Amino acid sequence: MNITFRQLKIFEAVARHLSFTRASRELHLTQPAVSMQVKQLEHAIGLPLFEQLGKKVFLTEFGHEFRRYAAAITTQLDELDQVVDEMKGLKRGRLTIAVATTANYFVPRLLATFIQRHGDVTVSLEVTNREQLLKGLVENRTDLVIMGQPPEEMDLVAERFMENPLVVVAPPAHPLAQERRIPLQRLREETFLVREQGSGTRSAVERFFSANDLAFSTPMEMSSNEAIKQGVEAGLGLGIVSLHTLAMELALRRLVVLDVVKFPIMRYWFIVFREGKRLSLVAQSFEQFVKEESVKLLGLPEIRPAETAG
Ligand code: PGA
Numbered sequence: 001m002n003i004t005f006r007q008l009k010i011f012e013a014v015a016r017h018l019s020f021t022r023a024s025r026e027l028h029l030t031q032p033a034v035s036m037q038v039k040q041l042e043h044a045i046g047l048p049l050f051e052q053l054g055k056k057v058f059l060t061e062f063g064h065e066f067r068r069y070a071a072a073i074t075t076q077l078d079e080l081d082q083v084v085d086e087m088k089g090l091k092r093g094r095l096t097i098a099v100a101t102t103a104n105y106f107v108p109r110l111l112a113t114f115i116q117r118h119g120d121v122t123v124s125l126e127v128t129n130r131e132q133l134l135k136g137l138v139e140n141r142t143d144l145v146i147m148g149q150p151p152e153e154m155d156l157v158a159e160r161f162m163e164n165p166l167v168v169v170a171p172p173a174h175p176l177a178q179e180r181r182i183p184l185q186r187l188r189e190e191t192f193l194v195r196e197q198g199s200g201t202r203s204a205v206e207r208f209f210s211a212n213d214l215a216f217s218t219p220m221e222m223s224s225n226e227a228i229k230q231g232v233e234a235g236l237g238l239g240i241v242s243l244h245t246l247a248m249e250l251a252l253r254r255l256v257v258l259d260v261v262k263f264p265i266m267r268y269w270f271i272v273f274r275e276g277k278r279l280s281l282v283a284q285s286f287e288q289f290v291k292e293e294s295v296k297l298l299g300l301p302e303i304r305p306a307e308t309a310g
Contacts, residue, residue: 005077007041008070010034011049015067018057075140082280093282098126098136099146100200102164102225103269105244106298107146113297114289121282131198137274143283145272146290148200155275159287162294165243165264166201167257167303169232174256176238182260184212191237196223200267205240208265229255242267247301257303269294 013023014034024034042049049063059067082093099107104127115121126142136142137156150158168187170177176186195202209215220237222228225245232239233254243264249255271290273279279287 001044003041003044005073007037007044008073010037011041012067012070012074014038014050014057015059015063015070018059020057071139079278079280083278093120093280094122094124095144095280095282095286096124096126096142097144097146097286098128098133098142100133100148101127101129102199102201102242102245103127103146105225105242105247106294109298110290110294113293114286117289118282118285129196129198130200130203137272140274140277143273143277143279144287147270147272148204148267150270150272156272157275157277158270158272159291160268160270161291162269162298163300164267164269165300166204166240166267167243167246167264168260169229169239169241169246169249169255170258171233171235172253172256174238174258176258177256180259182258184214184261187238187260188214192219193222193228193231193237193239194219195225195228195241196221201225201240201242204265204267208262212262240265243300243303250301250303 010023010027010029013026014020017023017026020031020034020038024031027034038049045066047062048060049066051058051060085093097107107125111123111125115123126136128136130147133145133147134151134154137145137154148164150156176182176190194205220231222231225241228239228241229245229249231237233249238258243257246255246257250257271287273283273287
């Protein structure tokens with residue numbers, strides 16, 4: 001089969017955009033040039049990759065299959081690029097990381113220090129939920145992932161590097177704010193604001209509640225930590241969120257952490273990559289940096305007793 005890397009790159013862009021126009025814009029080529037390359041590619045393979053229905057472009061069944069191979073080949077080529085740079089002794093590098101929504105409350109600070117120390121690094125940071133993080137690892141779209149406990153059945157290298165306590169938050173004027181050692185059963189009477197399905201926080205809270213024979217009474221689902229905190233401040237109910245998300249609200253006394261028996265629910269942060277993945281030098285140093293420096297650099301917000309919360 002006589003195909004070129006350039007054709008693969010063009011195919012990949014058209015498949016991603018499902019549009020010849022958008023792909024040509026991204027690649028700084030004319031639209032006819034892109035169409036021509038795709039035609040030549042289809043000719044070389046002997047099977048159609050795209051079909052056009054009305055104005056819409058679709059991948060054919062074979063096109064989907066071909067895309068998986070094209071992605072694997074282009075990832076390998078990018079890796080080869082890195083290796084060549086490293087062999088030439090170049091320090092610059094590209095770091096592609098994906099982190100859980102909640103980790104976004106501390107990862108930018110880690111990146112800032114890392115870049116200060118390391119120099120010329122281009123970063124691509126994706127912030128998404130647990131489900132998408134796992135998908136990114138399976139599809140080999142990312143070097144490193146920062147997430148809660150990864151599933152055991154996947155072939156991953158995962159190192160635990162920091163605590164992630166989940167706490168119950170309330171507005172300072174809430175009747176429970178003044179109480180100490182609140183029994184877990186007391187939570188039955190409260191409405192909870194919980195994260196969306198697919199969030200690690202959500203599944204940890206569900207596991208904790210069912211292990212303790214508690215059901216959520218009328219839980220309200222919100223798709224971000226910010227929405228939960230705003231909702232709790234507004235008096236919609238109590239929230240369970242990571243202490244990492246609360247630095248500002250606790251400092252400004254907009255929320256308080258309730259002293260509930262058996263809390264915090266202790267989760268941990270992991271830095272993860274796929275077994276067998278060849279990490280670039282930059283990714284290797286970032287992984288090391290996260291494991292060694294996170295606890296020193298970050299710390300957790302202080303939980304103040306409710307009496308002092310105004
Ligand atoms: P999130 O957090 O998916 O709820 O944002 C990560 C985790 O605790 O697993």
